[in-house]
Amino acid sequence: MSRLLLSTCLSVSLLIPAIAEAADRPKQLxxxxxxxxxxxxxxxxSREMAAKNGAHFTYFLSCTFLMNEAAKKAYQAPHxxxxxxxxxxAQSDDEIRERLGNIWHAHLEGHDISSHACGHFDGRLWSEADWSAEYATFHATLENAWKSVGLQAPAGWQDLVDHGIKGFRxxxxxxxxxxxxxxAEKKAGFSYxxxxxTKGPAMPVEEDGIIRFGLPLIPEGPSEKPIIGMDYNLFVRHSKGEEDTADSTExxxxAYAAFKEAFDKQYAxxxxxxxLGFHFVEMNGGAYWRALDRLVSDVCHRTDVACVSYSEAIPMIEARGKLERTSGL
Structure with missing residues (x-):
């Protein structure tokens, strides 16, 4: 065997395990x-951001934004x-009509429509009955949302309301x-x-039939002090919760550096x-939405990365055999 052929064979033999290892690695979600x-x-x-980067997002909807004046007067959260x-x-019926269109088209585009309850109250001390009442209000509000503003719901809307809203935050x-x-989540039909x-990125756990995810603490800033991977927490740290557009680029x-460092650690x-969690508010002059746009533009196009909704992530995690189950006791 010639030296050239031997060298080529050795190079290929060394490369094959590396290729196999890369193929065996799961996608970074x-x-x-x-x-x-x-x-x-x-x-x-957000829909445009997702479309240009091949991503699917999860939207945790607060149902009071689908309540007109009449529904507002009737709504009563626990306690x-x-x-x-x-x-x-909602400020007007026209606003609700536009929002319903966005929700429906986001659903058709493959995004996850999920629940953030209704009036955004701290339910730390709520009972099962309290949670069930709020979930029932959420369901009824979505069920009647189109009719309440004089529109006919599109075919498939009822199925989304009854069966397609699988998550809660x-x-x-x-x-x-x-x-x-x-x-209460189980009774309401939620699955996650x-x-x-969590102290850092962590696999979800299944607790009494509900798959539980957690936003991670990630290092941020010059001292790399951990912070919840969410825009509001960054807003409070960076500017004490006061709008500061002058330092928006900083x-x-x-934020981007923190997001990317957290991604790189898991990717490698x-x-x-x-x-990572965000709100429909562009805090500090849109700093955190711009950081998000940079991140998804950077990573979501990679063949070994999947930018997915929670509902899409669950079967991918289950396929890895990484879902821990606990009784919750």
Missing amino acids: VIISFDGAHDNALWLK QKRGKSNVGF APYLSATAGADMIA DASLV FEDR GARIPLQ
């Missing part, structure tokens, strides 16, 4: 979600006065201590919950799904 899902301009912006909401209500990430919230916070760069390592 990136799960982007939005809480509130109200501002129609940001509905369009609250009638007509009260911490995030407000508690306002303020404030999950009830104990099993009350989980029990995304209300936890905040964007810091165990490939635990990276979850």
